[in-house]
Structures are given as structure tokens and as C-alpha cells.
Amino acid sequence: MDGKVISELIEIVGTDYVSTRPDVLLTYSASASTGYDSVLPDAVVRPANTEQVAAILKLANRHKIPVVARSGGSSLQGEVIPKKGSIVVELMRLDDIELFEDLRSIKVGAGVTFGMLDKYLNKHNLWLPVYPESSLVCTIVGNVAVNGAGPGSSSEGCIAELVLGLEVVLPDGTIIQTGSEANPDAPGPFLRYAFGPDVTGLFIGSLGSLGIITNVSMKIKRRMKHFHYETYGFDSSEQAEKFLIELKENDVNTVFASIYEGRILNFFMDMLGEEYEIPEHEWPAYTVSMTIGRIRKDQLESDVVIASKICKELEGHVIGISQLPRGEWDDRMRTFARSSYAHGWHWRILYHHQTPSNWHASIKAIWEVMDEYGLLGHTAGFQTGHASYNFYPHLYFDPTDKEEEEKVKKAHVELSKRLFKTGAVPFKLAPYWIEGVEEMKDYLKFIESLKRTLDPNGIMNPGVLGGL
Ligand SMILES: Cc1cc2nc3c(=O)[nH]c(=O)nc-3n(C[C@H](O)[C@H](O)[C@H](O)COP(=O)(O)OP(=O)(O)OC[C@H]3O[C@@H](n4cnc5c(N)ncnc54)[C@H](O)[C@@H]3O)c2cc1C
Numbered sequence: 001m002d003g004k005v006i007s008e009l010i011e012i013v014g015t016d017y018v019s020t021r022p023d024v025l026l027t028y029s030a031s032a033s034t035g036y037d038s039v040l041p042d043a044v045v046r047p048a049n050t051e052q053v054a055a056i057l058k059l060a061n062r063h064k065i066p067v068v069a070r071s072g073g074s075s076l077q078g079e080v081i082p083k084k085g086s087i088v089v090e091l092m093r094l095d096d097i098e099l100f101e102d103l104r105s106i107k108v109g110a111g112v113t114f115g116m117l118d119k120y121l122n123k124h125n126l127w128l129p130v131y132p133e134s135s136l137v138c139t140i141v142g143n144v145a146v147n148g149a150g151p152g153s154s155s156e157g158c159i160a161e162l163v164l165g166l167e168v169v170l171p172d173g174t175i176i177q178t179g180s181e182a183n184p185d186a187p188g189p190f191l192r193y194a195f196g197p198d199v200t201g202l203f204i205g206s207l208g209s210l211g212i213i214t215n216v217s218m219k220i221k222r223r224m225k226h227f228h229y230e231t232y233g234f235d236s237s238e239q240a241e242k243f244l245i246e247l248k249e250n251d252v253n254t255v256f257a258s259i260y261e262g263r264i265l266n267f268f269m270d271m272l273g274e275e276y277e278i279p280e281h282e283w284p285a286y287t288v289s290m291t292i293g294r295i296r297k298d299q300l301e302s303d304v305v306i307a308s309k310i311c312k313e314l315e316g317h318v319i320g321i322s323q324l325p326r327g328e329w330d331d332r333m334r335t336f337a338r339s340s341y342a343h344g345w346h347w348r349i350l351y352h353h354q355t356p357s358n359w360h361a362s363i364k365a366i367w368e369v370m371d372e373y374g375l376l377g378h379t380a381g382f383q384t385g386h387a388s389y390n391f392y393p394h395l396y397f398d399p400t401d402k403e404e405e406e407k408v409k410k411a412h413v414e415l416s417k418r419l420f421k422t423g424a425v426p427f428k429l430a431p432y433w434i435e436g437v438e439e440m441k442d443y444l445k446f447i448e449s450l451k452r453t454l455d456p457n458g459i460m461n462p463g464v465l466g467g468l
Contacts, residue, residue: 001043001065002063005063005065013046017047017048017093018043019043025040026038028070028082028090031075032073032134034345035348035405035408039081039082040082040084041083041085041087043088044087044088044090045089045090046089046092047089049094050094051175053091057170061173064457066085066086066459067461068461070090071091071111071139071141072092072137072139072142074134074138075146076351079207079461079464080208091139092111094110095109097117098188099120099121100188102187103188104221105217105218106121106217107216107217110212113137113139126220127220127223127224128162129155129162129221130151130152131150133332140159140218141213144163144216145213146428147204147428151255151256151291153256154385155254155255156255157386160204162218163192163204163216164179164219165178165179165200166179167213167214168214169211169212170454171211171454171455171457171460178192178195178200180192189217205429206465207429209460209461209462210450210455224293224294225295226293226294226295227292227300228304229290229326229329230290230319231287231288231289231290233283233284234316235285236286237286237363239315241358241360243314244356244389246313252310258288260286260288261363268378268380269283276327289325291326292307346396348409350366350393351428352416354388354391358424362381362391362393362422368418369415370411375395375404375408376396377396378393380392380394417436418436419436420433420437429465430466431464431466431467433466434467448466
């Protein structure tokens with residue numbers, strides 16, 4: 001990279017916050033995405049505020065240098081891996097937290113992790129009711145940029161449902177505020193759908209390809225204190241699927257609910273059973289692992305009775321092993337997913353949403369591809385919000401076996417094609433989906449023209465949003 005550009009970056013953020021040192025570049029060349037190759041950027045810059053971010057983007061735009069926004073670096077689909085010749089803009093110094101108790105909202109900088117925020121809100125008996133299972137490192141803004149979900153999503157939906165507004169620096173350095181705070185006289189974040197179209201939504205799931213989010217305003221809620229952890233057994237997937245739908249219809253507040261096939265549960269038990277003190281059990285064909293949460297004890301007691309009644313009406317049975325859902329919920333800040341790392345696997349993940357009643361269609365597609373390609377993997381997921389189920393199947397490979405890695409990459413694209421045909425949808429427009437999405441040409445053209453309009457020089461995380 002031109003030395004003049006580095007000097008200008010230093011002018012913007014100071015010497016301590018720009019680096020071209022090989023060891024630093026190496027650190028930023030990778031992310032938690034084990035299934036993607038690392039790429040060295042040319043420079044890493046760590047701005048302290050929105051104005052510095054704006055100055056960096058103006059500079060990058062002038063010189064047509066690719067920019068990759070990076071927060072926690074915990075994303076799993078290669079989206080934060082730098083481009084050749086790029087500047088990584090690391091946002092962890094933007095760590096302000098502002099609480100608006102009367103508005104039941106909070107505004108946080110791009111460097112605030114879920115862990116940091118939870119510690120802060122706990123003191124006020126409040127919380128953000130959705131946590132990704134990477135909460136200690138993942139930022140709220142990073143999760144909004146990928147449109148994530150996690151424990152808590154079974155009642156609240158994806159993280160997007162909690163967003164009230166964003167401060168965004170556009171590729172040309174313009175700073176915009178969306179939602180009610182666009183009015184400088186507003187008391188704070190209280191309404192997302194203000195001032196016309198939902199501009200906030202444009203940046204949710206945009207993977208750093210339309211601008212850099214510097215602040216996000218979120219809904220917060222009173223902290224739940226009452227939980228019940230339960231497992232329920234069913235003989236068929238139809239019963240388990242119907243169970244999730246009936247719980248919603250009856251307003252049972254399931255904060256985290258997953259359906260496990262018996263064979264996948266056995267697989268997980270091998271990895272985690274002992275650590276979570278889950279007793280040996282002959283698991284049924286389908287197990288629903290569920291945490292019900294409520295603010296009030298009487299509400300919780302009522303929900304537990306209703307859930308058990310619905311289970312029996314569907315000819316299921318209450319298993320009574322609570323350690324599994326308790327582990328999933330209580331450990332949501334430290335994560336179940338880390339077990340894969342602990343066991344030394346690398347993987348490709350295929351995040352997608354399915355309807356609960358079509359849960360079996362995703363399971364079928366995942367197994368067919370795993371069997372055809374001879375791969376090991378899993379089929380886990382969890383219910384998310386009104387009528388969707390978030391799957392995060394992994395296809396594992398041995399990182400020293402290049403042939404197997406190539407096989408996993410092919411299987412991954414093939415699986416996305418098959419899932420699309422089942423009616424599933426991705427929540428981030430990762431490039432591999434595009435190969436399988438032939439019927440959506442007009443939509444994709446629209447996304448392309450949007451990207452061109454906002455980012456005519458194509459500097460923002462090129463190649464990541466649907467390959468654009
Ligand atoms: C063990 C483990 C468990 C996980 N569990 C979950 C889970 O339960 N749910 C879930 O949703 N995800 C999960 N993930 C994936 C990951 O944590 C999420 O994708 C997370 O939202 C990424 O946030 P981050 O701050 O690390 O962002 P990064 O990885 O730094 O960036 C992610 C994307 O957002 C863009 N971006 C980052 N910051 C900005 C910004 N300020 N403005 C604009 N764009 C930006 C980047 O360019 C990139 O495209 C898990 C990951 C791990 C390692």
C-alpha cells in the first residue's frame with residue numbers, strides 16, 4: 001500500500017492505531033471461520049469514533065482501496081476475512097454504552113460485545129433478550145451486520161427484531177442516523193420505523209458491504225429471573241414440529257427450543273454429556289430441549305403446565321432431564337458450539353431458516369448430502385420467533401486433508417441448492433447461496449444496483465454480499 005495512504009491514516013487515528021506489521025496483519029488475516037483461507041490485509045486501522053471512521057472511508061474511496069469492517073472477528077462464513085490490498089477497520093474502540101431506561105432502549109458503539117453489555121445491564125436488572133453463542137467476543141453491531149440469532153431468539157426472533165436505529169458511515173464518508181434518533185431533538189431510540197422506508201433494515205445483514213455501522217440502538221427488557229428447563233420426547237418429527245407450533249399458539253414463552261434427532265443427540269452427548277452432567281439416557285427418536293422463561297413466577301408455573309399438557313395431547317412424553325436445556329441456556333454466554341473447536345474439527349456451516357413444520361425437510365437434505373459425500377456433520381438448530389427455525393448444520397473436515405476440505409466445499413454449495421428447493425431461506429446473502437438461486441434474478445439485480453448506488457467504487461467488503 002502506498003506509504004502516503006498510511007501517513008494519511010496515521011493523521012486520522014494517530015501512530016498507535018495503524019499497523020502494517022506482519023504479525024499484526026497475520027492476526028487480522030483470519031477469523032473464527034475455520035473453513036476459509038486467510039488473506040493478509042495491507043493495513044489495520046483502529047478508529048476511536050465515528051468521525052475517524054468517516055475520514056478513513058473518504059480516504060479509501062478516494063484511492064479505491066477495499067475496506068473490511070471488523071468487530072469481534074467471530075463470524076463463521078469467511079465474511080470478515082480481508083481482501084488482498086485491503087484496509088481492515090477494526091471497531092473495538094467504539095465502546096460507549098448509553099442507557100435510556102424510560103424508553104426501554106440502549107445505544108451501543110460498534111465495539112461493545114454481548115458480554116460487556118450483559119454485565120452493564122445486569123446492574124440495572126435489564127437485559128438484551130437475544131444472545132449469540134459467541135457472546136463473549138461477538139459484538140452487537142457485528143451480529144446486526146450478519147442478521148444473527150441465538151438463545152432468546154425462540155421468543156424474540158432474530159437480532160433484527162430488537163434494532164431501533166443505526167448510525168452508519170456510508171462509503172463516501174457521509175454519516176447518517178436512522179430511526180427516531182434521526183430527529184436530533186428526540187429523547188433517544190424509541191421507534192425504528194420513522195421517516196419513511198425502513199432504512200435501518202437496509203444495513204441489517206449487509207455484511208459490511210454498504211457502509212460501516214458505528215452505533216446501534218436496541219430494545220431492552222426487564223431481566224427474566226424465572227426459568228424452567230425440560231426435555232420432551234416424540235416418536236415422529238411431525239409430533240415434535242407440531243409441539244413447537246402449538247406452544248407458540250398457546251403463548252408459552254419458550255426462550256430457547258430445539259428439536260434433536262436421536263442420533264444427533266447421541267453425537268452431542270459424546271462431546272458434552274459428561275461436562276454438562278447429563279445422565280445416560282436412551283433418547284427417543286425426537287427430543288425437544290426447551291427453556292421456558294418468564295418475568296413472573298406465576299406466569300412460568302402456568303406455562304410449564306400448559307407445555308406438559310400440549311406434549312401429552314400430541315402423544316409425546318415429558319422426559320424430565322433438565323441438564324441439556326439448562327446447559328444450552330445457562331451456558332449461552334460461553335457456548336455449546338465451542339465443543340466443535342475443542343474436538344479439533346474444522347467445518348463449513350450452512351445457516352438457514354426453515355419453517356418449524358418443514359423442519360424434517362432440512363434434516364432430510366442435510367443427511368442426504370452428508371451421506372452422498374461421505375461426510376460427518378450435524379443438523380442442529382433452534383426455533384426463532386414467530387414461525388421460523390434457524391438451522392446451523394456443520395459439515396466437518398480434517399484440516400490436514402485437502403481432498404476432504406474440497407469435498408466439504410462442494411457439498412456445502414450442493415446443500416444450499418437443495419435447501420433452497422425445500423423453501424428454506426438464508427439470513428445472510430453469502431455468495432454460495434447465489435449459485436443455487438436461479439429463480440431470484442430480479443431480486444439480485446436490485447441488490448446489485450443498490451450496492452452500486454451506495455458504493456460506486458465497490459470498496460466495501462467486495463465479494464461478500466451475494467458475491468458483489
Ligand atoms: C463459538 C461460536 C458460536 C457462535 N454462535 C452464534 C450464534 O448463536 N448466533 C449467531 O448469529 N452467530 C453465532 N456465531 C457467529 C458469529 O459470532 C456471528 O456471526 C457474530 O455476529 C459476528 O460478530 P462479530 O462482532 O464477531 O463480527 P465480525 O466477525 O467482526 O464481522 C461479521 C461481519 O459483519 C461485518 N461487520 C463487522 N462490524 C461491522 C460494522 N461495524 N459495520 C458494518 N459491518 C460490520 C464484517 O465485515 C463481517 O462481514 C458463533 C461463532 C462462534 C465462533
